[in-house]
Amino acid sequence: MKNKKVQRNTQGELGQEDAERPRKRRKLEIEEHYTEHVDDDNDPSHPPTPQTRPRSPTPPAALPIFPLPTRPDAPSKQTLALQGLDKALIEAELVDPAKLQPFPTAPDDDGGTGLSERTRKRLQELGITELFAVQTAVIPFLLTPDSAKALYLPYDPPRDVCVSAPTGSGKTLAYVLPIVEVLSVRVVTRLRALIVLPTRDLVTQVRETFDVVAKGRGLKIATATGQHSFAHEQAQLLASRSPDLQGGSSKVDVLICTPGRLMDHLSGTPNFSLQHLRFLVIDEADRLLAQSFQDWLAQVLAATRPPSLADHTPTPPSQDRVDIPRADALAPAFLHLLRDVPQLRTDIDQKRESSCQKLLFSATLTRDPAKIAALNLREPKYFVVQGQRAVEKGDGEGMLDFVMEKFSMPATLTEHMFVCSSAEKPLILFHLVHTHDVVNALVFTKSAESTARLVKLFEFFEAALRMERGGAPVVARAYSSDLSPNERKLILEQFKNQDIHILVCSDLISRGIDINHVTHVVSYDAPVDMRKYVHRVGRTARAGRSGDAWTLVEEQEARYFKTMLKSVDRLDKVKRMRVADRDVQGLKTPYEKALALLKDAYARTGD
Numbered sequence: 001m002k003n004k005k006v007q008r009n010t011q012g013e014l015g016q017e018d019a020e021r022p023r024k025r026r027k028l029e030i031e032e033h034y035t036e037h038v039d040d041d042n043d044p045s046h047p048p049t050p051q052t053r054p055r056s057p058t059p060p061a062a063l064p065i066f067p068l069p070t071r072p073d074a075p076s077k078q079t080l081a082l083q084g085l086d087k088a089l090i091e092a093e094l095v096d097p098a099k100l101q102p103f104p105t106a107p108d109d110d111g112g113t114g115l116s117e118r119t120r121k122r123l124q125e126l127g128i129t130e131l132f133a134v135q136t137a138v139i140p141f142l143l144t145p146d147s148a149k150a151l152y153l154p155y156d157p158p159r160d161v162c163v164s165a166p167t168g169s170g171k172t173l174a175y176v177l178p179i180v181e182v183l184s185v186r187v188v189t190r191l192r193a194l195i196v197l198p199t200r201d202l203v204t205q206v207r208e209t210f211d212v213v214a215k216g217r218g219l220k221i222a223t224a225t226g227q228h229s230f231a232h233e234q235a236q237l238l239a240s241r242s243p244d245l246q247g248g249s250s251k252v253d254v255l256i257c258t259p260g261r262l263m264d265h266l267s268g269t270p271n272f273s274l275q276h277l278r279f280l281v282i283d284e285a286d287r288l289l290a291q292s293f294q295d296w297l298a299q300v301l302a303a304t305r306p307p308s309l310a311d312h313t314p315t316p317p318s319q320d321r322v323d324i325p326r327a328d329a330l331a332p333a334f335l336h337l338l339r340d341v342p343q344l345r346t347d348i349d350q351k352r353e354s355s356c357q358k359l360l361f362s363a364t365l366t367r368d369p370a371k372i373a374a375l376n377l378r379e380p381k382y383f384v385v386q387g388q389r390a391v392e393k394g395d396g397e398g399m400l401d402f403v404m405e406k407f408s409m410p411a412t413l414t415e416h417m418f419v420c421s422s423a424e425k426p427l428i429l430f431h432l433v434h435t436h437d438v439v440n441a442l443v444f445t446k447s448a449e450s451t452a453r454l455v456k457l458f459e460f461f462e463a464a465l466r467m468e469r470g471g472a473p474v475v476a477r478a479y480s481s482d483l484s485p486n487e488r489k490l491i492l493e494q495f496k497n498q499d500i501h502i503l504v505c506s507d508l509i510s511r512g513i514d515i516n517h518v519t520h521v522v523s524y525d526a527p528v529d530m531r532k533y534v535h536r537v538g539r540t541a542r543a544g545r546s547g548d549a550w551t552l553v554e555e556q557e558a559r560y561f562k563t564m565l566k567s568v569d570r571l572d573k574v575k576r577m578r579v580a581d582r583d584v585q586g587l588k589t590p591y592e593k594a595l596a597l598l599k600d601a602y603a604r605t606g607d
Ligand SMILES: Nc1ncnc2c1ncn2[C@@H]1O[C@H](COP(=O)(O)OP(=O)(O)OP(=O)(O)O)[C@@H](O)[C@H]1O
Pocket: 127, 128, 129, 130, 131, 132, 135, 165, 166, 167, 168, 169, 170, 171, 172, 173, 362, 363, 511, 512, 513, 514, 516, 538, 542, 543
């Protein structure tokens, strides 16, 4: 072999020229050098030099040749997106939003729904002749086989259920119907269904649904929102305040509440017990899971679970009290707490679990693994009603859309955006209202202050326009958190009866509120995130009706708004529109009058 030595300086470092040569080439040369010395070492006339490595007795003839490293295939977008997610979520059942299931006409045929003839009759009386997509999936899951309808399932506890379905798709009936069906067989009244909602308005609305569906079934339904005094609510909820009731006491079968008031009763109402719960519904789940006050979720979940005997401190027997065990008062999973009864354990004892089934619902259900873990779900089953795009693309892509929070929207919704300056917004709104003859619209603003100002301007404008043209004015009212619950209720009723045509509001009612006839949703101030957008626009196009959503986007917000829509593949669905100056020309005179009056009004109040 040709001697080719690596050039080193006196310190044994590589020379400048070598240092600049490509590293791979240098490595080859060093290997040659090493081989050369090994050869030399075989010559007894050459003593081993310090550079040589210790020799192996039989030097390998040649290094094995390994294939050159290749770049592994990059994981697919889908694999990456699904990494770290809950297995149950990945195995979610995708439901086609177009699926409808008519009720069979024969009285003894439930069409596989698990709904009794009585319930089906009641639904028909209410004008409901078919189940919507979300209901076709969730109701049979909760009600079949017949054994699933038991009030207690301590040895075969039910699986928890998470549902993601678009706004207005009928999620409320998807849980109200099974609850009414299962609870109707009860003999003793116990608190067996707890429905938690984020706002009072939603509590009232869900109560109305329970009242109409459960009519004649003998179920007692109550609400707790803090609208009445605490003592009043306690009197509504408790049958007895006796301190001996290990199984709690309840005057109601179903309680619909906000989390704040629920916490008050858990901590301050004696005998308020969740041990008999068969259903715990968390509606608008992502919003409620984001509320952490008093750690409400952890406390509610703990109250549904039987404590272990080790954690339980029995009440010491008192002299003047005779403890009579009340086996019927304790839920099966809590029987080990029975006072003064010796715990006899046998080998065939089976563990008893809480029969409480958690049901989570939202149009924008969280995919956050940490939030899901906090729910301590039991074998959760996910149902995802995903838009047409997902159904066309197949399960994998549909799942990907769900995981990437590409929320599904009602198919009957039309969306538009108007890019304009801040000063142009009121006139564009008035122009849209008048050219489209809008009489049933919700207008969303960013604050109560902004709402009040816009409503005033609207009133001045309508008055000025009527002076000019005559005719009946369009009536706009504010709906904000400044109003009392009774005022809010009255305004909602007037809006439902179309005595008020336009309700200007903040995001207070963007979630869940179900007003059938809303034909337009206007985001006067653009929503700050996609979840807000989904819930706002979801106040229209409900239950298969058509609806329009208009978003006024200020020029400096346009880029952000478009990026937001693009990130969820929604940009192509939202048509961009412009209102030209000539379009609003005819409204300018009354508008200027209204502006002047508004200025005067605010100058007088000093705002
Ligand atoms: N099977 C059905 N047939 C006819 N109408 C129905 C049916 N199911 C629900 N509806 C009606 O559809 C409307 C929307 O239902 P619901 O309020 O439950 O929607 P949602 O999915 O909870 O929406 P959101 O996410 O906005 O709260 C209600 O007026 C309800 O009465």
